[in-house]
Amino acid sequence: MAVPDLTPEQVQSIIPAASSIELLDRGGQKIVFTGIINNQKYALKFMSPNPLQINASVAGFFDDVTARAQREVETMRQCDCPNLVKMGPIGLTTAKISGNDILYFSEEFIDGENLKEYHKLHGNFSIPDLIKLAQNISNAINEIWQFAKIHRDIKPGNIMSRSSNGDFILLDMGLVFDLQDSSLSIGPVGTLLYFSPEQLDFTNRRSSLNFRSDLFSLGIVLYEMATGRHPFFDPNTTSLFAFGWNIANMRPVPPKDYRTDLPQSLNDIILRLLAKRPALRYRSIKLLNVALDQI
Amino acid sequence: MSILAQCGYGRGQKIEKGIDAGLIDGVIMSPRDERRQRLESDIQTWREAYPDAMILFDPQFYASKFTNPRDGHLSEYEYYKNNSGLKRTHFSPSLIQKYVKECLDYQINILGENPEYLISPSISIDDFYDHWSQIAINLAIESADYHSSLNNPPPLLISIVVSETAFRSLPSVEEFLDILTELEVEGFYLLIKRDANYLVHAYEPTAYSNILYFCYILSVINGYKIISGYSDWHSFLLHTVGVNYTACGWYQNLRYFSLARFQPSTGGTRPRKRYSSIPLLSNPLINPEFNSIFISGYIQNALSESNYDYILLNGPISGEGNWSDEISCFAHWYSLKTIVERIESHALVADRIIEANLIIQSAQQLYLQLENAGINFDPSTGPNHLDEWLSGLNEFRGIAHL
Numbered sequence: 107m108a109v110p111d112l113t114p115e116q117v118q119s120i121i122p123a124a125s126s127i128e129l130l131d132r133g134g135q136k137i138v139f140t141g142i143i144n145n146q147k148y149a150l151k152f153m154s155p156n157p158l159q160i161n162a163s164v165a166g167f168f169d170d171v172t173a174r175a176q177r178e179v180e181t182m183r184q185c186d187c188p189n190l191v192k193m194g195p196i197g198l199t200t201a202k203i204s205g206n207d208i209l210y211f212s213e214e215f216i217d218g219e220n221l222k223e224y225h226k227l228h229g230n231f232s233i234p235d236l237i238k239l240a241q242n243i244s245n246a247i248n249e250i251w252q253f254a255k256i257h258r259d260i261k262p263g264n265i266m267s268r269s270s271n272g273d274f275i276l277l278d279m280g281l282v283f284d285l286q287d288s289s290l291s292i293g294p295v296g297t298l299l300y301f302s303p304e305q306l307d308f309t310n311r312r313s314s315l316n317f318r319s320d321l322f323s324l325g326i327v328l329y330e331m332a333t334g335r336h337p338f339f340d341p342n343t344t345s346l347f348a349f350g351w352n353i354a355n356m357r358p359v360p361p362k363d364y365r366t367d368l369p370q371s372l373n374d375i376i377l378r379l380l381a382k383r384p385a386l387r388y389r390s391i392k393l394l395n396v397a398l399d400q401i
Numbered sequence: 402m403s404i405l406a407q408c409g410y411g412r413g414q415k416i417e418k419g420i421d422a423g424l425i426d427g428v429i430m431s432p433r434d435e436r437r438q439r440l441e442s443d444i445q446t447w448r449e450a451y452p453d454a455m456i457l458f459d460p461q462f463y464a465s466k467f468t469n470p471r472d473g474h475l476s477e478y479e480y481y482k483n484n485s486g487l488k489r490t491h492f493s494p495s496l497i498q499k500y501v502k503e504c505l506d507y508q509i510n511i512l513g514e515n516p517e518y519l520i521s522p523s524i525s526i527d528d529f530y531d532h533w534s535q536i537a538i539n540l541a542i543e544s545a546d547y548h549s550s551l552n553n554p555p556p557l558l559i560s561i562v563v564s565e566t567a568f569r570s571l572p573s574v575e576e577f578l579d580i581l582t583e584l585e586v587e588g589f590y591l592l593i594k595r596d597a598n599y600l601v602h603a604y605e606p607t608a609y610s611n612i613l614y615f616c617y618i619l620s621v622i623n624g625y626k627i628i629s630g631y632s633d634w635h636s637f638l639l640h641t642v643g644v645n646y647t648a649c650g651w652y653q654n655l656r657y658f659s660l661a662r663f664q665p666s667t668g669g670t671r672p673r674k675r676y677s678s679i680p681l682l683s684n685p686l687i688n689p690e691f692n693s694i695f696i697s698g699y700i701q702n703a704l705s706e707s708n709y710d711y712i713l714l715n716g717p718i719s720g721e722g723n724w725s726d727e728i729s730c731f732a733h734w735y736s737l738k739t740i741v742e743r744i745e746s747h748a749l750v751a752d753r754i755i756e757a758n759l760i761i762q763s764a765q766q767l768y769l770q771l772e773n774a775g776i777n778f779d780p781s782t783g784p785n786h787l788d789e790w791l792s793g794l795n796e797f798r799g800i801a802h803l
Contacts, residue, residue: 316583357802385578389623390585 109137110154110208117141117150120201120210124150135171135280140215148194148212151175155207174280175209181279182213187249189242191216191266191277216277218269221262221331230365231331233401235272236372239265239331240398242274243324248391250279251317257281260323261300262330298346299339300326303354303382318384321394325379325387332372333364337380354382371401403640403745404738405455407631407650410434410473415651415730420451424734427455427517429630429648433464433663437477441511448513455517455646459590459630460504462522463562464663471663480504480522487524492536494543501543509554516555518626519548520590523560525660527594529573537561538580545584556587558628562658564594568608568615571800578618588626588645589619592658602634602683602786609793614800617642621750631658634682637740637760638790641753642797649737651730674724675782676713677736679705682764684733685782687724692717697774702767707735751803757794761787 114127117139124141130149131138139150156169175198182193194212201208219227221239231239243265250257259281266275302322304315329337337358339349358380362373375397381387388394404424406416408431419425428447430440444456460480464472468486476483480503485491504522512519521544526534541559548557561581568574581589593612604612620627620643628646629639633656636647649655653672654662675684676691680703685691694703695717704710709732713720740760747753768784778784797803 383575383579385575385582385618386622389582393624 109133109135110152110203110206112137112139112152112203112208114139116203117152120203120208121150121196124148135174141212143195143212147215147217148196149215150194150196150210150212152208152210155209172209175211178279179211181250181253181255184253185249187246188273189246189275190249191275191279216266216268216275218267218275220277221265221267221274221327224267225262225331225334230334233367233369233372236328236332237398237401238272239274240324240328240375241395243276243327244321244391244394244398246276247317247320247324250320251391256315256317257320257323258305259297259300260320260327261297262327263297265327298349299336301353304384306350306353316384317391318387318389321379321387322381325376328376328379329358329361332361332368332376335364337361369401371397375401403646403741404636404734405429405457405628405646405648406734407431407648407655408434409650409652409655411651411726413727415727416447417450418727419731419734420454422731424731424738426646427451427457429457429459429628431459431461432478432481433461433473433475436474444511445513456512457516457518457520457558457590457628458508458512459520460508460522460560461663462500462504462560463525463660466524467660467663469665471665478507480507489532489536492539494539497536497539497543498547501540501547505544505547505551505554505557509551512555518556518558518587518590518628519554521545521548521557521559523562525562525564525592525594526567527564528567529563529570529577534577541581541584545586549585556626558588558590558626559584559586560590560592562592562594565596565604565608565612568593568611569605571611571614574611574615578615581619582623586625588628591616591627591629591644592631593629595657595659602781603789604635604786604793606789606792606796609789610796610800613638613642613793613797616644617750617797617801620644631656633657634737634786635790636737637744638757638794640741640744641757641794642750642801647737647741649734651726651733674721674729676703676717676724677705677707677729677733678703679736679739680764680767681784682740682761682787683782683784686779687713687717687721690776690778690782693776694771697771697776699767699771699774699776702770705732705736705739707732707739709735750801754794754798754803758791761791761794765791 109132114129117127118124124143127139127141130140136151136153140147141150153171153175155172179193179198182191192214194214196212198209198211247257259278264276264278266277268275300323302319304319326337338352338356360373361376362368379387404426406419406425406428408428416428432440447454447456461475462481464470464475465482465485465487475481500522505519508519521541523537523540524533526537528534544557544559548554616627616639619625627644629644630648632639632647633649636649639647674687676687677684694700709728712723712728744753744756747756765784765787
């Protein structure tokens with residue numbers, strides 16, 4: 107599916123109320139601009155519906171791009187948590203540019219860096235930052251779970267560190283999975299490097315995916331931010347096949363082995379998040395928070 | 402303290418005396434064996450007389466699966482499906498809702514103010530993958546849902562009744578744990594269903610290690626309260642891995658769980674009298690086994706040092722007449738309590754495992770001494786269970802990475 111090839115001028119014509127429009131990012135499925143609406147800066151996201159599926163957009167069936175955008179917008183509307191990106195003033199809207207269908211919406215603009223950039227710039231996280239990261243993102247996971255949904259794509263690129271207060275914000279609810287909606291895909295979607303063992307299980311039954319899958323991904327993110335290494339993947343030596351096996355079977359090297367100043371309790375929390383079975387992780391965010399408070 | 406009385410037929414004054422003597426913490430009532438009126442009145446009396454005692458009610462709903470079960474007084478309880486032989490088709494969502502509501506509402510009505518726990522209705526499962534397993538899960542989920550809809554209810558324990566053989570497969574145990582740990586409840590009331598033909602204390606090591614693992618994951622890792630019913634000598638191993646309470650009764654059929662208790666009787670004879678020996682971790686027959694130990698001069702090594710030992714100290718055979726069912730029950734509760742307290746003096750599971758190993762190894766050595774002295778044991782009293790417990794415990798250590 108093609109990402110719409112838009113210029114700031116075209117965005118201006120689609121959203122006349124916006125000003126100071128600038129290109130922010132261009133990803134695999136969407137192009138993102140920033141713009142000011144009512145004196146507030148927002149992210150403006152544009153996508154192209156899947157042309158192979160667009161004609162089937164009848165009787166409640168949507169192409170996958172539209173379906174994703176819909177659940178992203180719906181989740182942002184439902185959730186009210188300081189650690190989740192919020193909806194902007196423009197809901198999911200359609201437009202035509204040069205005869206092509208375009209989907210777009212706005213969301214809160216987070217001034218800061220994503221964790222990938224942040225780690226590159228600042229290196230391994232301090233212990234207080236690691237604890238804060240765990241608390242903030244687990245709060246976000248918990249908020250999504252209140253609506254029987256899971257994020258499915260927790261990774262450094264989807265977590266922002268807000269410049270103003272250092273809070274961590276979870277972005278991109280496009281892959282959010284609603285356990286009560288049978289129309290959405292339950293197959294392996296997300297970013298492979300941050301998959302939980304149950305996400306990798308292609309025969310996975312609906313009942314075994316829940317918020318504890320997101321906790322596993324959070325465990326990988328924490329491990330990376332603590333040590334600069336992925337717990338199951340070495341870019342120089344790990345094949346894709348071996349990676350899948352590692353996720354499902356390998357016990358990771360304790361992060362404390364790479365990061366000697368890591369408190370034992372935080373080391374144990376990260377390893378518990380990385381447990382192969384959901385039952386071995388935390389059965390509630392409350393229990394995780396109790397453990398984090400005790401560090 | 403963490404021993405409960407598992408009630409059954411022939412209760413007499415055992416509960417009152419057991420609590421008074423500090424041998425038990427409370428009781429799990431058996432509606433099969435109690436007239437409804439008496440059960441309700443005794444609960445009321447105990448609530449006033451023993452405000453610190455835990456009083457639980459096992460609904461025994463699992464007996465509903467049998468056609469014409471030997472279910473005693475259960476038919477006096479409205480939530481129970483009398484003689485129905487419930488089939489899969491009797492577990493539609495609306496019927497499950499009805500069973501759960503009736504069962505939990507009844508307990509709320511009879512248990513008085515601030516009871517410790519309610520126990521959900523359940524059915525027994527022989528395999529974690531079979532259709533009954535899904536029905537048991539549905540009952541559990543509905544129980545948790547109904548409970549959460551109540552205004553300030555007592556905490557809920559989900560009842561789980563599983564065959565020992567289901568624990569042979571670790572992957573299926575793990576999958577079941579993944580599902581159970583989604584439940585927002587206080588804990589679980591666990592019954593391990595045993596084949597009545599098994600030697601009572603012996604467990605297949607792999608299944609047993611998985612049972613220990615199951616309890617450990619629910620209690621230590623996930624923080625649920627676990628009460629294991631019908632648990633005999635191996636109670637101390639369950640406490641080793643984090644189980645909070647174990648329950649044991651006076652007759653053999655109240656010390657291990659078998660559905661044979663609910664099926665037509667094949668008859669039987671009055672059980673022979675036994676002594677509860679902490680050093681042996683078993684119950685040798687007073688005559689001839691315990692008497693042989695006495696004659697060979699090893700009796701001091703096999704005594705549990707309870708207040709009841711004096712009855713047998715001048716010769717087990719001469720004391721046997723005074724070793725009543727009630728004394729035998731108290732001596733057994735004393736033994737279980739003593740070992741469990743020894744285990745629970747250690748906070749960490751790893752330390753408890755070391756202690757449990759010492760207790761078992763010490764029993765093995767004593768058996769060896771006694772065998773060398775020419776004392777023979779009946780298979781139900783012999784040392785085989787100790788090897789199996791040790792193997793199970795070691796396998797558990799491996800899978801739990803302890």
